Amino acid sequence: MENKVTKLFNIKYPIIQAGMVWNSGWRLASAASNSGILGVLGAGSMYPEVLREHIIKCKKATNKPFAVNVPMLYPDIDKLMDIIVEEGVKIIFTSAGNPKTWTKWLQDQGIVVVHVVSSVKFALKAQDAGVDAIVVEGFEAGGHNGRDETTTLALIPMVKEKINIPLIAAGGIATGKAMLATMVLGADGVQIGSRFVASQESSAHQKFKQLVVDAKEGDTQLTLKELAPVRLMKNKFYDEVQELYKTSPSVDDLRTLLGRGRAKKGMFEGDLDEGELEIGQIAGLIHEIKPVSEIVKEIISDFEETKRLAMSL
Structure with a gap:
């Protein structure tokens, strides 16, 4: 399933496990990467030395690429960035801030930079800042979101016609069918969050996982x-x-x-x-807590089967 996203991140499938606060520790990120997708550590809920610990443990648990998500409103962001460079992380997802602030500095360190946006306006700003790819997140997504309430299926094609860098769709995606739908609309890959909250490797509390289910x-x-x-x-x-x-x-x-x-x-x-x-x-479509490897297999199987059926119509 090689395309722009798999080549950019050196992964098997064009799927990113979202870097979610209090959910995305080293166990989740390494399991995701070992399953052929891009695992992401959620640095927004980590003190600098805690992030270093998670990066070190993730490197020991996988020899595959993984990334770190850094909300740019984080008070000690300079310390996080230094640790990411020192520990040799090669991919970073930035969010909740101006991509111009860190993109060039990170790229000068040999790091691929992806920025998360929720509108055409901010997609263009991220592209102008020189990021390598963008995550375009619709209103359906969990956690912090855009103010305009534009849904994923409306937002993806609107952004696609304005940019020329890889586009990763996010928001309301938990199945292979949804993955295929967003890619038909112009996405080069997908970022999935909520489905991985309800995984065995997620660092979320068991009570919260069950509530999601x-x-x-x-x-x-x-x-x-x-x-x-x-x-x-x-x-x-x-x-x-x-x-x-x-x-x-x-x-x-x-x-x-x-x-x-x-x-x-x-x-x-x-x-x-x-x-x-x-x-x-x-979350209303998530019914079971499973290992990350099983979740990824189900998504890919669903994607391939839906694509096969669509081509036979």
């Missing part, structure tokens, strides 16, 4: 746009946010309610009432 359509909602739009599972904390909105709260009111560490509390520690539970709409 039990989720149904309509159990998530994009909220907190005044701070940073985020798709959350509906729970006690989500209900408190909605009650606060009835009072026309200020940004400071919302920030006070959010506090610190809610994502860790929910996804990593398993507090399903007070935690911030970030997951995509596609």
Whole structure:
């Protein structure tokens, strides 16, 4: 299945396991890479030395390429970047910030740079900044998201007609059928997050994984746009946010309610009432916690079978 994405990352299949905070530790990333896709460490939930530890363990667990995702709002981002270079990581996904800030510096160190965007406007900015590829993430995605609420199937072709660098689709993708659909629309590969949350190797708490498996359509909602739009599972904390909105709260009111560490509390520690539970709409289609290797095999098998049937029509 060789194409622009597999060549860029030196992987077997054009699939990226998303770098998700509190979910994407070295066990998940190495298992993903060993399955023929690109594993990604989620540095957004790691102190600098914790990231170094995960990189070292990931290098021991796989001899395949893997990447690190770095949200550019991270307070010690310069320390993270230095560690990534020192430890010899060759691929980095940046997000939530201006790609011009780090792209050239990283590329000068021999690192492939991919930037995550949620609109045509930011896709063009990322291309102008010189990134090697972009992840285009639709409104369906879990975690922090774009404000415009453009869906993946609408966004991919709109971005495709404006750029000439590899395009990786994200948001609402958990099956081979969805992978094929986005590639028909112009994507060169896909980034999958929520499906890998419900994997045995994910660092998420077992309670959160089970909640994802039990989720149904309509159990998530994009909220907190005044701070940073985020798709959350509906729970006690989500209900408190909605009650606060009835009072026309200020940004400071919302920030006070959010506090610190809610994502860790929910996804990593398993507090399903007070935690911030970030997951995509596609959770309603995830019904079982499985090893990463099985998930990848199922996606590729589904992709190939759907492609075969489509060509026979």
